[in-house]
Amino acid sequence: MSFDPERAAIRFGCGLSPRIAPPDSAEAMLSQLTGRDRAAEAFPVPGFQAAVAHYVAVRAARKALRATKTEADREAKLKARKKVERAMSDDGSRWFASTMLRRALTEDGFRERLVAFWSDHFTAFEQGGPLRFSHVTYTEEAIRPHVAGRFADLLRASATHPVMLRYLDQSRSAGPNSQAAERREKIGGLNENLAREMLELHTLGVEGPYTQTDVRQLAELLTGLSYSMKAGFKFRPGLAEPGAETVLSVEYGGNKARLEDIYAAFEDLARHPATARHIARKLAVHFVSDRPDEALVDAMAARYAETDGNLPEVYAAMLEHPAAWADQPGNIKQPVDFIGSSLRALDIVPRALPSGKYGRMRRMFFTPLQLMGQDWGRPAGPDGWTESDAEWITPQRLSARLIWGMTMPYELRRALPDPRDFVETALGRRVPEEVRFAARAAETRAEGIGIVLSSPAFQRM
Numbered sequence: 081m082s083f084d085p086e087r088a089a090i091r092f093g094c095g096l097s098p099r100i101a102p103p104d105s106a107e108a109m110l111s112q113l114t115g116r117d118r119a120a121e122a123f124p125v126p127g128f129q130a131a132v133a134h135y136v137a138v139r140a141a142r143k144a145l146r147a148t149k150t151e152a153d154r155e156a157k158l159k160a161r162k163k164v165e166r167a168m169s170d171d172g173s174r175w176f177a178s179t180m181l182r183r184a185l186t187e188d189g190f191r192e193r194l195v196a197f198w199s200d201h202f203t204a205f206e207q208g209g210p211l212r213f214s215h216v217t218y219t220e221e222a223i224r225p226h227v228a229g230r231f232a233d234l235l236r237a238s239a240t241h242p243v244m245l246r247y248l249d250q251s252r253s254a255g256p257n258s259q260a261a262e263r264r265e266k267i268g269g270l271n272e273n274l275a276r277e278m279l280e281l282h283t284l285g286v287e288g289p290y291t292q293t294d295v296r297q298l299a300e301l302l303t304g305l306s307y308s309m310k311a312g313f314k315f316r317p318g319l320a321e322p323g324a325e326t327v328l329s330v331e332y333g334g335n336k337a338r339l340e341d342i343y344a345a346f347e348d349l350a351r352h353p354a355t356a357r358h359i360a361r362k363l364a365v366h367f368v369s370d371r372p373d374e375a376l377v378d379a380m381a382a383r384y385a386e387t388d389g390n391l392p393e394v395y396a397a398m399l400e401h402p403a404a405w406a407d408q409p410g411n412i413k414q415p416v417d418f419i420g421s422s423l424r425a426l427d428i429v430p431r432a433l434p435s436g437k438y439g440r441m442r443r444m445f446f447t448p449l450q451l452m453g454q455d456w457g458r459p460a461g462p463d464g465w466t467e468s469d470a471e472w473i474t475p476q477r478l479s480a481r482l483i484w485g486m487t488m489p490y491e492l493r494r495a496l497p498d499p500r501d502f503v504e505t506a507l508g509r510r511v512p513e514e515v516r517f518a519a520r521a522a523e524t525r526a527e528g529i530g531i532v533l534s535s536p537a538f539q540r541m
Contacts, residue, residue, distance in 0.1 A: 081405035086508040091410050091541045092367055092399070093189025095421030098497075098505045100187055106399035110392055112188040114228045119186040120220075123178035123430075127221045128242055131214035132309050134168040138210035141165070169438035172213035176445065176456065177435035179216065183420035184428050194227045194395075195219060196416070197366050200464035202238035202282060204247040205457050211246075215457040218243035231359060231389035232350035235282060236343060239274065242307040248273035248462070251306040255321020258303060267319065275299035277462045283349040285358035294327050301325040301345055304337055315339045328352070356384035363398060365467050367541075370411065373403035410541030412469040415452035417541070418481060419445065422489070422533050425506040432492045444488060451480035473539075485533030490526045499528025506532050 088109065089095060089102035096102065103109045141161040148154040183192050202223065205215035222241040226234040238244055245251040253271035254260045260267050275298035279290045304320035307313050320337030330348055333341040349355060360380035364372035376398065383397035384390075398404050413421065434440035449456050453472060459465050466472075489496060496502075499519040503511055515535045522528030532538060 081402050081407055083399070084405055086510070087405060089189060090421075090508070091404075092193060094183040094186065094192050094417075095189070095424045096506060096508055097184075097424045098427050100185070100424075103190075106396070109190045109399065110396055113191050113194070113395070114392060115188075117188075117191065117224070119182040119188060119192065120224065122185070123181045125175050125178050125216055125220045128214060128217040128312060130171070131211050131217050134171065134213070135210040135309065137164045138168060166438070168210065168213070170436045172216075173434070173438040173441035174436045175213060175216040176441060177430075177433040180420055180423060180433065180445070181428075181430055184423035185430075190395075191227065192420075193367070193417075195224050197363070198227055198234060199223045200459070201362065202234070202244070203459055203462050203464040204238070204241070204244040205459075206243070206246070207458070211243075213457070214243050228392050229390075230350070231355070231384070231391055232347050234391070235278075235350050236346050238282075239278065239302075239346065240305060240313045242309075242312055244274070245305060245307050245313075248277060250274040250302065252319075253299065253303050253305075254319040255300055255303045257323075258321055259318040270299055270303065270321075272296065272299040273462075274305070275302055278349065281463055283358065284352060284354040285361075288352075288354045288358065290328060297325040298327045298345065301327065301332055301342055304339070305342065350389050353381075353385060356381045356389070359389075360384055360394065363394065366411070367398065368404055368406075368410070369408075370467060370469055373401075373406075376401045376403040411467070412472045413539055413541055414465060414472060415449050415454040415477075415481070416456070418452070418533075418539065419449070419484070421506075421538075422485065423492070425502070425533075426489055426493055426497070426529075428492055444491065448480055448484045448488070451477070452484075453477045453480075481539070482530075482534045486527070486530035489529045489533070496525040496529055499525060499532060502529055503532050507535075507537050510537075512537050 083106050085102040085104055086096065088106070092109065093103070103112070138161075141157070141164040145154065145157040145161050148157050183189070186192055199219040204218055206212045218241055222237040222244070223234070226237050242251075249268065249271045250273065252268035253274075254267040254269060256270060272295055276295050279288060279295060279298065280286055284290055300321040304316050306316045306319065317337040322335060322337065324331050324333045326332075327345055328348070330345075332345050357377070360377050361372065364377050364380060368376065379401050380394050380397045384394045387393040434444065446456055453474075454465060497505070499522050503516055503519040507515065512535070515532065515537055518531045519528045522531055
């Protein structure tokens with residue numbers, strides 16, 4: 081099989097649109113990827129300092145509430161705290177709206193899918209509290225700028241971002257012989273979380289050629305990676321374990337702790353053959369099939385190795401391979417892909433999303449996503465969202481998709497398109513005849529749209 085525009089838009093992009101033409105070649109997809117990020121320009125998302133502003137405001141409001149001495153003062157401070165927390169939630173809804181509008185209206189759907197893929201690969205988030213929407217800022221700063229660059233740079237950016245350092249408890253990790261330990265400062269001791277996930281998930285893979293000794297040595301090497309709320313990433317030599325560490329038989333560092341030695345380890349991990357294979361397989365599984373053609377994985381891994389982890393070259397190897405265009409059902413869409421492609425097929429306009437209104441956004445999107453199995457920005461663990469199709473089509477999760485498809489389009493677009501046209505818009509020229517018949521036989525437009533969005537054909541990439 082060779083390049084197919086509609087399959088490119090569905091399998092490697094954000095879905096079909098009645099107004100935005102699908103890409104006409106793999107070269108065009110790659111060219112867009114390395115060009116201007118127009119979707120981000122149109123629908124901006126701020127960086128980590130915006131989340132920090134929420135953190136500062138909420139903590140100050142909560143502190144003021146605890147300090148009250150009269151009932152009247154308590155009522156006033158409680159009202160002020162709720163106002164600050166509501167403003168934080170409303171900002172979170174704005175950031176979500178921008179994320180979904182990028183998917184719905186971009187001409188560069190491959191970029192949006194890659195941003196989501198790499199954000200999941202390098203999972204980092206807050207469980208709750210004043211920084212609970214900071215995962216959006218992490219994606220914007222650490223992931224999005226590097227999806228068309230070198231894997232080593234993406235690894236470095238994610239590992240040194242405050243959200244990742246907080247998520248894996250790296251920021252207070254200190255060597256047992258560090259200056260901080262000798263001074264008996266209040267530190268957390270040596271933490272292996274980031275080192276373990278870096279080897280197991282981010283680079284070499286679960287079956288990679290590393291041992292517990294490598295994990296421990298890398299954890300000691302990573303001591304000193306920290307941050308401050310005001311300045312962001314910060315290297316703290318006082319937390320660093322002195323002396324050299326040996327990771328995968330390579331020695332790094334010496335008597336003086338240096339950030340450059342950590343970066344050197346990142347480069348070597350990114351360059352490792354096991355990393356090439358791990359990344360190639362993950363990309364193939366995500367975009368093509370739960371069980372990808374081994375020849376496709378081989379081609380992508382080889383291109384990774386040949387180009388020192390140049391990601392656009394790896395993507396090109398994927399898009400050039402016949403297995404990527406096989407005429408077979410693609411992966412089940414993850415919930416955020418299902419909703420994003422629905423918005424795109426509906427030709428949604430920005431004002432249709434209740435941006436800045438957390439209550440409505442929760443009812444229309446956040447709660448449905450939870451019921452579909454994908455709590456926005458909060459996967460179950462550092463390994464991110466599952467790629468197994470079976471996990472996304474349980475009776476309860478499938479029911480949530482059906483309900484959303486049957487009810488929400490009418491709230492988003494009161495003037496719904498004719499289902500007889502919409503079925504072609506959403507599914508392209510490969511519309512199954514039974515879906516076309518059901519769309520034509522629907523008693524109402526809302527029912528017809530829901531039938532199309534709920535169809536097995538639309539649920540797959």
